[in-house]
Structure formats: C-alpha cells, structure tokens
Amino acid sequence: MFQFTALIFADNKQQLISKAAPSRDDFEHFLVQRFGIYVCLWHVCGDGREHGHR
Numbered sequence: 532m533f534q535f536t537a538l539i540f541a542d543n544k545q546q547l548i549s550k551a552a553p554s555r556d557d558f559e560h561f562l563v564q565r566f567g568i569y570v571c572l573w574h575v576c577g578d579g580r581e582h583g584h585r
Contacts, residue, residue: 533558539566 552558
C-alpha cells in the first residue's frame with residue numbers, strides 16, 4: 532500500500548485528500564469516482580522520487 536495525497540480545487544475552495552491505495556491507478560480511479568475529473572501536476576512515488584504526470 533502507498534499513501535497518496537491530492538489537492539483538489541473546486542470553485543473557490545481547496546480540499547486536501549489523502550488515501551492509502553495499492554497503486555496509483557487505484558488512487559486515480561478513486562479521484563475520478565469522487566470528483567469526476569482532476570489534473571495531477573506531480574506526485575512523489577514510494578521511493579521518494581518526484582515524477583511528472585498527466
């Protein structure tokens with residue numbers, strides 16, 4: 532399991548979402564189901580390296 536965090540911007544507010552998930556795909560599926568659409572600017576993998584993304 533990995534801990535993922537996303538900062539969601541909706542209208543004029545922000546919401547920080549943290550969730551444990553077995554993979555990035557599972558976390559992305561959760562975000563799409565809950566918020567419909569999102570843009571991920573960057574993320575940090577379990578190995579601590581930053582990676583650009585969608």
